Amino acid sequence: MSRRNQDLKHEKTLVFLPGWGFRASIWLHAAKQLTEYPFIVTDLPATDLPPLTHRRALTDIVSRIDQQIPDHSILVAWSMSGIMAASLCRLYPGKYAKLILVASTPRFSAGRDWPGISQDSLSRFQSDAKSDLASTLRRFHRMVGTHGPHPEIKKIMQPHCIRSSDKQILLYYLKMLAMSDARAALHHCSIPVLHLFGSHDPLISRTCADKIRIEYPHHDTAMITGAGHAPFISHTSDFNRHLRLFLKREH
Numbered sequence: 001m002s003r004r005n006q007d008l009k010h011e012k013t014l015v016f017l018p019g020w021g022f023r024a025s026i027w028l029h030a031a032k033q034l035t036e037y038p039f040i041v042t043d044l045p046a047t048d049l050p051p052l053t054h055r056r057a058l059t060d061i062v063s064r065i066d067q068q069i070p071d072h073s074i075l076v077a078w079s080m081s082g083i084m085a086a087s088l089c090r091l092y093p094g095k096y097a098k099l100i101l102v103a104s105t106p107r108f109s110a111g112r113d114w115p116g117i118s119q120d121s122l123s124r125f126q127s128d129a130k131s132d133l134a135s136t137l138r139r140f141h142r143m144v145g146t147h148g149p150h151p152e153i154k155k156i157m158q159p160h161c162i163r164s165s166d167k168q169i170l171l172y173y174l175k176m177l178a179m180s181d182a183r184a185a186l187h188h189c190s191i192p193v194l195h196l197f198g199s200h201d202p203l204i205s206r207t208c209a210d211k212i213r214i215e216y217p218h219h220d221t222a223m224i225t226g227a228g229h230a231p232f233i234s235h236t237s238d239f240n241r242h243l244r245l246f247l248k249r250e251h
Contacts, residue, residue, distance in 0.1 A: 012097050014039040015069050018160075019079030019103075019229075020173055021140055026160035027076070030232040033240055037247070042068055044081065046169050058180060062087045066095070074247065076100045079203070079229065080108070080173065083182045090185040099193045100243065103204050103229045105212065106182040114183075115207045122178045129174055134164040143202055144229045153234050186216060193219040194246045196239065198227030220246060 014037050016027035024041040031039045042065070050060040062084050069075075069088075074097050077085035082104025089096050110116035128136045141161050145154040162170060186193070193216065197209045213221050222242050224231045232239045 013037070013070055013073045015073045015075050016041045017065070017075065017077040017081035017085060018043060019081060019144075020177055021137060021144070021162055021170065022157070023160045023162060026157060026230075027078075027232065029156055030236050030239060033236065034243065040069070040073075044084070044173065046166070049169070049172055052172065052175055052179065058083075058087060058176065059091065061176075062091060066092055069095075071095055072097050074098045074100065076102065076243070077104060078102045078232070079104050080177045082106065083108075083177070083180045086182040086185040086189060089189045089191060093190065096191055098191055098247070099189060100196065100246065101193065102196045102232060102239075103198055103201055104195070105204055105208050106186045107180070108177050108203075109179075115205060115211050117203070126171075126174055126178065129171060133167050133170065137161070137164050137170070145233075146200075146202065146228050153230070156233055157230065183215070192246070192249075194242070195219055195221040196231060196242055197221070197223050198229060198231045198235075199223050199225050200227065201229045203229050 014031065014034065016024060016031055016039060018024040018026055018041075024043045027041045031041065045061055045064045050057040054060075065084060066088055072095070075085045075088065077100070079102070082101040083106065085099055085101065086106055089099055105116060107114050108116050109122055110118050125136070141157065142154070145157050164170070195209070195212055195216075197204060199206070209221070209223065212219075224235050224238050224242070227235045227238070
């Protein structure tokens, strides 16, 4: 776990969690501009991972994340880690102050009553990752790095990409992403929640964003125009503006 700005006296710490295929350090680009808040960027567990055949695998992962986080923190979770963050709030009620979900959905796979990534697309992506992870990662990183106002977005993201040599970890979390469903956990979340979307996100469609607005009417939602799947990189000023408004608001 990397720590920054921990010397500030603010009572609440921002805790940033990464998405699939990236290390938590990817958050530093945006977090370092939130100078008034102490923050932590923390990676997902990468060793001694419980078998995904075990029904408590997600709970075990989440409990290990929780041990690294101080009380009264504000969770900021990108993409896949939104599932972990929602589970953290359900398993440890009273510990977390607010939840911010960025380009995330409580269920990534499409279902009869939920828009998302088709089962065929998820299966094909998993198959590609197993057979040629390096090429699959490059394709994924290019897709995530689109829809920015300047060409530097890919250069900013590149140092934080997980390499294909970490194959078992990447395949593990990809499978977890495909099989997890945190919709109930999010319904049980009693703290203020903000959903931030990018209008040109190739993974989280507008239909999915609209569904989340309907399913969770008491949550705040915002759409960052022109942003893709990494709005905190491509549209950092707009992203941090939404964060500050939400963080300062009395709920």
